[in-house]
Amino acid sequence: MTVRTRFAPSPTGYLHIGGARTALFSWLYARKHGGSFVLRIEDTDLERSTAESVNVILEGMSWLGLNYDEGPFFQTHRFDRYAEVVEQLLAEGKAYKCYCSKDELEVMRAEQMARKEKPRYDGRCRQRDLPSGEEAPYVIRFRNPEEGEVVVDDLVRGRVVFANKELDDLIIARSDGSPTYNFTVVVDDFDMGITHVIRGDDHLNNTPRQMNILRALGAEPPRYAHVPMILGEDGQKLSKRHGAASVTDYRDQGFLPEALLNYLVRLGWSHGDQEIFSREEMFQLFDIADINNSASALNMSKAFWLNQHYIKTLPPARVAEELSYHLGKLDVDPTTGPDLVEVVIAYQERAKSLAEMAQGSLFFYREFEQYDEKAAKKNLTAAIATPLRALRDQLATVEWSDGAIHQAVEAVAAAHELNLGKLAQPLRVAVTGAGVSPPIDVTVRLIGRERTLARIDRALAYIG
RNA sequence: GCUCCCAUCGUCUAGAGGCCUAGGACGUCGCCCUCUCACGGCGAAAACCGGGGUUCGAAUCCCCGUGGGAGCGCCA
Numbered sequence: 001m002t003v004r005t006r007f008a009p010s011p012t013g014y015l016h017i018g019g020a021r022t023a024l025f026s027w028l029y030a031r032k033h034g035g036s037f038v039l040r041i042e043d044t045d046l047e048r049s050t051a052e053s054v055n056v057i058l059e060g061m062s063w064l065g066l067n068y069d070e071g072p073f074f075q076t077h078r079f080d081r082y083a084e085v086v087e088q089l090l091a092e093g094k095a096y097k098c099y100c101s102k103d104e105l106e107v108m109r110a111e112q113m114a115r116k117e118k119p120r121y122d123g124r125c126r127q128r129d130l131p132s133g134e135e136a137p138y139v140i141r142f143r144n145p146e147e148g149e150v151v152v153d154d155l156v157r158g159r160v161v162f163a164n165k166e167l168d169d170l171i172i173a174r175s176d177g178s179p180t181y182n183f184t185v186v187v188d189d190f191d192m193g194i195t196h197v198i199r200g201d202d203h204l205n206n207t208p209r210q211m212n213i214l215r216a217l218g219a220e221p222p223r224y225a226h227v228p229m230i231l232g233e234d235g236q237k238l239s240k241r242h243g244a245a246s247v248t249d250y251r252d253q254g255f256l257p258e259a260l261l262n263y264l265v266r267l268g269w270s271h272g273d274q275e276i277f278s279r280e281e282m283f284q285l286f287d288i289a290d291i292n293n294s295a296s297a298l299n300m301s302k303a304f305w306l307n308q309h310y311i312k313t314l315p316p317a318r319v320a321e322e323l324s325y326h327l328g329k330l331d332v333d334p335t336t337g338p339d340l341v342e343v344v345i346a347y348q349e350r351a352k353s354l355a356e357m358a359q360g361s362l363f364f365y366r367e368f369e370q371y372d373e374k375a376a377k378k379n380l381t382a383a384i385a386t387p388l389r390a391l392r393d394q395l396a397t398v399e400w401s402d403g404a405i406h407q408a409v410e411a412v413a414a415a416h417e418l419n420l421g422k423l424a425q426p427l428r429v430a431v432t433g434a435g436v437s438p439p440i441d442v443t444v445r446l447i448g449r450e451r452t453l454a455r456i457d458r459a460l461a462y463i464g
Numbered sequence: 465g466c467u468c469c470c471a472u473c474g475u476c477u478a479g480a481g482g483c484c485u486a487g488g489a490c491g492u493c494g495c496c497c498u499c500u501c502a503c504g505g506c507g508a509a510a511a512c513c514g515g516g517g518u519u520c521g522a523a524u525c526c527c528c529g530u531g532g533g534a535g536c537g538c539c540a
Contacts, residue, residue, distance in 0.1 A: 118466035205535035424499035
């Protein structure tokens, strides 16, 4: 049997980080087994679904490199099919029309709660089939078995048993005729031949109902794998409040997709003590059996550590591709300064995010407004004016290479009986405006001769 | 309230009855390297939720408790 997995987000917002991980697991599982990964957009909630959300999800998936083999399928395009299945269930007596009003249901639930019972539909319309020609509005409910139990043999949870009497007759079609989630999922998973449903923990309780519907349709349910949820850094449920909740946020914070994927795959899944996983290794090593049972909290510092790892180890040209996005956000025209690959090489060991890298390399592309106050006060002193002037003269004629620049700084420092640092740091402040940058020779070289000389002049003027 | 799920360092996790004096990673704290910031190297502190069983032996199995979470919608 060929493995077929799916990712089925609802387009009501952004691509959630938890959703992204579920997608990753599903994608990995399909890829590992040479199967297919299907993308399905669950947009049956006409009220909340938007086209923008669909785009955000699609963009996020493509940024992460989670390529799907089929889809995106839209549930709103399949309403005829759902209606057909509803009719079938109705005809077979496996579903029935329910004329209860929302008010009536509310009262019923309130009474049940008062009796400390689980609020559930009591099936009062099971026997209330009105003769045809009725005009009262109705919904369609699935006739859930009243006896017995449903066993979910979950790939990560193990055997979970639900008593049918705990389940009620859920609505499969609204009064306007539109199908509901628990129903469309079932029809789609069935029609699309999904063999493994990998999804969030929060769906575990829905699973027995879905299995019952599936069986009513004469289908054998797929295998299920319910993965634990992802919590915010504070251990609380993830929300916009605490930190990045959407894939877009991570991108904007300067993450490389390689890093985010690696971070995500290790959240709730492990392969011994290994921390770093290339895509190929993920395909090879991923196994549902190694997924954890408990929820995991986000740890941004670890995510940044991984990000830094990839910034350091990926080909600089690859990092440069992503860097240009961040430079663009800062209104930098990359043609006004050094090659991005050079910038990446200079910064790959000193940036834990691309946003930071872009921010830190601004002085390569445009003049800085003013000196960092502390750095200028400490380094741009009257005493340094003479050596700095001498250095300027050297840099005006020296060969423009790291080695030659370094030698010039060293020579001038020695001539004035200064440690290298005593001259390098003032130079750094002069050419970058601040006390932090890549090695001084590299920094100067990338800034370029013309800009360097002008900035030293500016510093000399500042010293006065 | 009812049903279901979960529980190892601050965090991510290893651990499938003896290999555990509980391992790794991030972070934290020292020290080294050093032109700044980093990178890197070395080292340290830091956990089996509690109670009962089962067993010669339990982080690992069972039960109870406690604590967290999810579901109980004409949302997905």
